[in-house]
Amino acid sequence: MKIKTEQFVEVARREMADLNSRAFLQLLPPVIAAMRKAAMATFPDPDAATEYSRAIRAEVVARLPELLEEFEANAIARGVKVIWARDAEEANDFILNLALKRGIKYVTKGKSMVSEELGTNDVLIKNGIEAFETDLGEFIAQQLNRPPFHIVGPAVNVSVQEICDLFMEKAGMEEATTDPVELGYAARVYLRDKFHHLEMGITGVNMAVAETGSIINVENEGNIRLTKSSPRVQVSVMSLEKVVPTMRDAIHVLRLLCRNCTGQSISSYVSIDTGPKKDDEIDGPEELYIVIVDNGRSDLYGDVKAREALRCIRCGACLNHCPVYATIGGYPYGWAYSGPMGQVLNPLLLGLDRTQDLYRACTLCGACKEVCPSGIDHPSMFLYYRSKDVKGDSKLKGKKRDWKEVGIFKIFTLASTLPWLWNLGARLIRPFYNRNAKNGVVSHISGLFEGWFRKRDLPAMPAKTFHERWKDIEKRLS
Amino acid sequence: MKKVSLFIPCTVDIILPEIGEETTYLLERLGVSPIYHEKQTCCGQPAINAGYVDEAKKSAKHFIEVFGDDEVVVSPSGSCLHTAKYRYPELLSDEPVWLRRAEELSSRLFELSQYIVDVLGVEDVGASFEGTVTYHESCQILRGLGVSEQPKKLITAVNGAEFVPLNSADKCCGFGGEFANNYPDISEEMVKDKVQNYIASGADLLVLCEPGCLLNINGYLSRNHPEKKALHIATLLADTGREVRL
Numbered sequence: 001m002k003i004k005t006e007q008f009v010e011v012a013r014r015e016m017a018d019l020n021s022r023a024f025l026q027l028l029p030p031v032i033a034a035m036r037k038a039a040m041a042t043f044p045d046p047d048a049a050t051e052y053s054r055a056i057r058a059e060v061v062a063r064l065p066e067l068l069e070e071f072e073a074n075a076i077a078r079g080v081k082v083i084w085a086r087d088a089e090e091a092n093d094f095i096l097n098l099a100l101k102r103g104i105k106y107v108t109k110g111k112s113m114v115s116e117e118l119g120t121n122d123v124l125i126k127n128g129i130e131a132f133e134t135d136l137g138e139f140i141a142q143q144l145n146r147p148p149f150h151i152v153g154p155a156v157n158v159s160v161q162e163i164c165d166l167f168m169e170k171a172g173m174e175e176a177t178t179d180p181v182e183l184g185y186a187a188r189v190y191l192r193d194k195f196h197h198l199e200m201g202i203t204g205v206n207m208a209v210a211e212t213g214s215i216i217n218v219e220n221e222g223n224i225r226l227t228k229s230s231p232r233v234q235v236s237v238m239s240l241e242k243v244v245p246t247m248r249d250a251i252h253v254l255r256l257l258c259r260n261c262t263g264q265s266i267s268s269y270v271s272i273d274t275g276p277k278k279d280d281e282i283d284g285p286e287e288l289y290i291v292i293v294d295n296g297r298s299d300l301y302g303d304v305k306a307r308e309a310l311r312c313i314r315c316g317a318c319l320n321h322c323p324v325y326a327t328i329g330g331y332p333y334g335w336a337y338s339g340p341m342g343q344v345l346n347p348l349l350l351g352l353d354r355t356q357d358l359y360r361a362c363t364l365c366g367a368c369k370e371v372c373p374s375g376i377d378h379p380s381m382f383l384y385y386r387s388k389d390v391k392g393d394s395k396l397k398g399k400k401r402d403w404k405e406v407g408i409f410k411i412f413t414l415a416s417t418l419p420w421l422w423n424l425g426a427r428l429i430r431p432f433y434n435r436n437a438k439n440g441v442v443s444h445i446s447g448l449f450e451g452w453f454r455k456r457d458l459p460a461m462p463a464k465t466f467h468e469r470w471k472d473i474e475k476r477l478s
Numbered sequence: 479m480k481k482v483s484l485f486i487p488c489t490v491d492i493i494l495p496e497i498g499e500e501t502t503y504l505l506e507r508l509g510v511s512p513i514y515h516e517k518q519t520c521c522g523q524p525a526i527n528a529g530y531v532d533e534a535k536k537s538a539k540h541f542i543e544v545f546g547d548d549e550v551v552v553s554p555s556g557s558c559l560h561t562a563k564y565r566y567p568e569l570l571s572d573e574p575v576w577l578r579r580a581e582e583l584s585s586r587l588f589e590l591s592q593y594i595v596d597v598l599g600v601e602d603v604g605a606s607f608e609g610t611v612t613y614h615e616s617c618q619i620l621r622g623l624g625v626s627e628q629p630k631k632l633i634t635a636v637n638g639a640e641f642v643p644l645n646s647a648d649k650c651c652g653f654g655g656e657f658a659n660n661y662p663d664i665s666e667e668m669v670k671d672k673v674q675n676y677i678a679s680g681a682d683l684l685v686l687c688e689p690g691c692l693l694n695i696n697g698y699l700s701r702n703h704p705e706k707k708a709l710h711i712a713t714l715l716a717d718t719g720r721e722v723r724l
Binding site for chain 1: 662665694
C-alpha cells in the first residue's frame with residue numbers, strides 16, 4: 001500500500017466534501033458505539049472487566065521478549081515453523097519464496113491489518129501470484145485499490161451501485177443488482193471457488209497464546225476459517241505485540257475485543273489453532289508457518305512511553321468514539337491503521353517526520369482513551385510525539401518546528417515567568433488586535449491565526465484585563 | 479471567612495475578564511473570600527499541547543511558586559486546571575522536588591462548579607433565569623476532571639431555569655487550542671455539529687464551564703447564528719444581568 005500520511009489535510013478536505021463518506025460517518029460510528037455500550041453492559045462489572053484487560057495488555061508490553069520466546073518454544077513443540085521478520089521486506093520475502101517453492105498460483109487472505117502494513121499483496125501480485133482478500137469489505141477495497149475506510153467496515157462507504165459495477169467487471173457477476181444480499185452472494189460464489197482449489201492461505205492473528213503456542217482469529221464471515229483450514233500451506237502473520245501470556249488471559253481479552261469492536265459478546269467465528277494437522281487428524285494445513293513481524297517495534301522497546309502503543313489489540317473502539325475520525329473518515333490517515341489507533345501506531349512505525357498531522361490533528365478530547373480496552377492514553381502519547389518532534393529526536397525522526405513558532409513559544413514562556421512582562425505584553429497586544437475590531441468583534445486577522453477566523457469571530461479585547469481590574473474589584477469586595 | 483485563591487486563565491484575563499469578575503462575585507455571595515495573586519500568568523497549556531515541554535516546565539514552576547502555599551485554588555476553566563492538576567506531575571516527573579510540589583498542589587485545585595457543589599455543598603446559588611438551558615460537557619472537565627453532575631445540579635437549581643438535554647453533549651466542540659487554528663476545515667465541521675445540536679435541543683441558552691469551548695462556540699454562533707449564545711456558568715450563576723459580548 002502506498003503510504004499517504006503526508007497528504008492528511010488534502011485527503012481530509014476531499015473526504016469532508018464526499019457525501020457518501022459523510023453519510024456513513026454520521027451513521028456507522030454512533031451505531032457501533034451504541035452497540036458497544038450495550039455489549040459492555042452485559043459484564044457484571046464493565047469497569048472491572050476493562051481494567052483487567054488493560055492489566056493484561058500492560059503485562060504483555062512489560063514482558064514482551066520473554067512471552068515471545070515462550071510462544072515460539074510452545075508453537076515449535078506443536079509442529080509450527082516460526083519465522084522472525086525484522087521488517088516488511090523480510091516478511092514478504094519469506095512468504096513469496098515459500099509460495100514460489102510450493103508452486104503456488106494464488107493465495108487467499110483473511111483480513112489482516114499487519115499484511116496491509118507490510119504491503120504483502122503488492123509483493124505477491126508483482127511476482128505473479130494472485131492474492132484474494134476474502135473478507136467482503138477487504139475484497140471490495142482491494143478491487144477498488146483503496147485503503148480500509150474503517151477497521152471493521154473497510155468498504156462501508158462504497159455505494160451498492162459502485163459495488164455492482166465492480167463485481168460485474170472483476171468478480172464474474174453476470175446480472176446487475178444493487179441488493180446487498182445478492183451482492184454478498186456473488187462475492188461468496190466467486191471466492192468459494194478459490195477456497196476449493198486453495199494451496200496456500202495467509203491470515204493475520206488476533207492473539208498468540210504464549211502458554212500453549214496457539215493462535216486465535218476472530219471474524220464474522222467464516223472466510224478466515226476457510227483460509228486457515230482448506231490449504232496445505234498456511235501462513236499466519238502477526239506483529240509481535242499480539243502475544244498474550246495465558247489462555248485465560250486470551251479469553252478475557254477476547255471478551256473485550258468483540259464487545260469493543262463490533263458490539264458482540266462474541267464474534268460468529270473464533271478459531272483457536274494449535275499447530276498444523278497431526279497424523280491422525282482429518283482437517284487443517286500440513287504446514288503451518290507463523291511469521292512474527294518486528295518492523296521497527298523492538299527498536300522502540302527501550303522507550304517506555306512509546307512502547308505503550310504496543311498495547312493496542314486493533315478493536316477499533318477508538319475510531320468509533322473519535323470526533324475527528326467521525327468528521328474525516330479513514331482515508332486521510334493514509335496507511336493501514338486509521339483513527340486514534342493509527343495516530344498512535346503510524347508515527348512510531350513510519351517516523352514523526354512523515355506523520356506530522358496524525359499526532360497533531362487531535363483536540364486531545366480523550367474519548368479514545370476512555371473506551372480503550374488496552375489502556376492506551378492516546379492524548380498523552382500525542383503530546384509525547386509532539387515534544388519529540390519539537391526536539392528533533394533522531395530515534396523517532398522528529399523534524400523540528402519552524403523558527404517562527406519556536407520564537408513565539410520562547411517569548412510566550414519568558415513572559416509567563418515574568419509577570420511584569422506578561423502584563424505589559426497584554427497591554428501592547430491590545431491596540432494591534434483591536435485594530436481589526438468592529439462593534440466589539442474581531443472577524444479577521446491575517447497571518448498565523450487566520451485559520452480561526454475563516455468561519456469564526458473572537459471578541460475584541462476589553463479596555464482592561466482582569467488583572468487590571470483586580471484593584472477595583474478588591475475595593476468593592478471589602 | 480473562607481479564603482480561596484483565584485486562578486484566572488489567560489483567555490479569561492485578556493479576552494473574557496467579565497467571567498473572572500463574575501466568578502469573584504459568585505464566590506463572595508457564597509460566603510467565600512476570593513484572593514488573587516497578581517503574579518499569576520499562563521499555566522503553560524499551549525506550550526504543553528504544542529510539544530514545547532522545556533518551555534512548559536518553566537511556566538509550570540512559576541505557577542507552582544505563585545499558588546504553591548494556597549489551601550484552595552479555584553478556576554473558571556477546566557482545561558487550565560487540568561493542566562496544573564494532571565499535566566504538571568507528568569511534566570516534572572524527572573525533578574523530584576518539583577514533582578512533590580506539583581502533586582501536593584494538585585489535590586488543592588478545583589474547577590469552579592466542582593468547588594461550589596463538592597466543597598461548599600451548595601446547589602442553589604440564588605440565581606434566576608427564565609427559560610430552557612442545556613449544557614455542553616467540555617472534554618477536560620468531563621473526561622479530564624470527571625466533573626459533569628456538578629454544573630448540571632447548579633443549572634437545575636437556578637430559579638426559573640428548565641434543564642433540557644443536549645444531543646452528543648459529551649462530543650468535543652472542535653476547539654482543542656491550536657487545533658482550531660491549524661486544522662480549520664475539521665474544526666469548523668465539529669463546531670458546526672455542536673451548534674446544530676444546540677439549536678435542535680430547543681434550549682434558550684447553552685451553558686458551559688470552559689472558556690476555550692466558549693470562544694469556539696460563540697465565535698461560530700456570532701458569525702452564523704447571531705441570535706444564539708453560549709454562556710459561561712459563572713455568568714449564569716452570578717446573575718449580574720450583563721449582556722454577553724460577541
